[in-house]
Amino acid sequence: xxxxxxxxxxxxxxxxxxxxxxxxxxxxxxxxxxxxxxxxxxxxxxxxxxxxxxxxxxxxxxxxxxxxxxxxxxxxxxxxxxxxxxxxxxxxxxxxxxxxxxxxxxxxxxxxxxxxxxxxxxxxxxxxxxxxxxxxxxxxxxxxxxxxxxxxxxxxxxxxxxxxxxxxxxxxxxxxxxxxxxxxxxxxxxxxxxxxxxxxxxxxxxxxxxxxxxxxxxxxxxxxxxxxxxxxxxxxxxxxxxxxxxxxxxxxxxxxxxxxxxxxxxxxxxxxxxxxxxxxxxxxxxxx
Numbered sequence: 001x002x003x004x005x006x007x008x009x010x011x012x013x014x015x016x017x018x019x020x021x022x023x024x025x026x027x028x029x030x031x032x033x034x035x036x037x038x039x040x041x042x043x044x045x046x047x048x049x050x051x052x053x054x055x056x057x058x059x060x061x062x063x064x065x066x067x068x069x070x071x072x073x074x075x076x077x078x079x080x081x082x083x084x085x086x087x088x089x090x091x092x093x094x095x096x097x098x099x100x101x102x103x104x105x106x107x108x109x110x111x112x113x114x115x116x117x118x119x120x121x122x123x124x125x126x127x128x129x130x131x132x133x134x135x136x137x138x139x140x141x142x143x144x145x146x147x148x149x150x151x152x153x154x155x156x157x158x159x160x161x162x163x164x165x166x167x168x169x170x171x172x173x174x175x176x177x178x179x180x181x182x183x184x185x186x187x188x189x190x191x192x193x194x195x196x197x198x199x200x201x202x203x204x205x206x207x208x209x210x211x212x213x214x215x216x217x218x219x220x221x222x223x224x225x226x227x228x229x230x231x232x233x234x235x236x237x238x239x240x241x242x243x244x245x246x247x248x249x250x251x252x253x254x255x256x257x258x259x260x261x262x263x264x265x266x267x268x269x270x271x272x273x274x275x276x277x278x279x280x281x282x283x284x285x286x287x288x
Contacts, residue, residue, distance in 0.1 A: 073219030117149030
């Protein structure tokens with residue numbers, strides 16, 4: 001317990017095990033603790049029966065926290081449903097120096113994907129959609145896929161007949177930001193995404209982001225206002241076809257997405273929100 005001397009508030013970054021340690025320390029020291037809840041917490045909770053000892057551990061940590069934080073609104077909704085507890089949503093942040101606005105509205109769209117080549121990222125959806133565009137004679141695009149992973153050979157095989165699809169290995173952060181700035185659209189229809197920093201990095205560089213509904217940054221960004229969210233590969237094909245045929249004007253959505261990041265998701269704003277919450281948790285204990 002010596003290492004906790006002088007500590008006024010504890011911030012745990014998972015319910016278990018971090019939150020359980022925070023619970024015991026807070027009880028011993030009579031100080032508050034805050035827990036950030038992630039998708040991994042929900043995945044484990046949903047596998048437990050309510051009478052299980054492990055479930056009760058989760059319930060204990062959640063019930064006694066000064067505040068619960070969720071990385072995205074969908075996690076907050078799930079915690080409300082399971083434990084009847086409200087969460088505060090605070091996103092991850094980017095450095096404000098990343099913010100850049102584009103000026104072009106090109107007929108030829110540059111699309112980018114940057115992700116691990118694993119199943120839940122659904123990169124195969126993206127390749128299938130653009131293969132279909134080419135098969136339909138719609139060719140005003142270039143798709144760049146950046147990343148590496150266990151499905152690399154399968155994905156390259158799927159794209160092998162389409163010379164408009166380019167693969168690149170992982171890039172440095174600076175190089176990736178440069179690729180985003182040159183692109184019009186960032187796509188990552190990933191399942192069970194806690195947040196996905198890459199979405200807001202792409203939006204900071206004025207890319208329209210396309211993600212999957214009810215995960216990641218859905219709830220921070222609004223569908224058809226400053227981003228697009230889809231549930232199936234069929235829905236993705238519909239929106240991509242409309243964009244490439246000029247039936248959806250993405251320019252305003254691109255700008256509104258960048259404005260959202262600039263207003264709410266820079267580290268200056270995010271850290272200020274955290275500090276206010278820490279002070280509030282400490283004050284609540286002192287006023288008891």
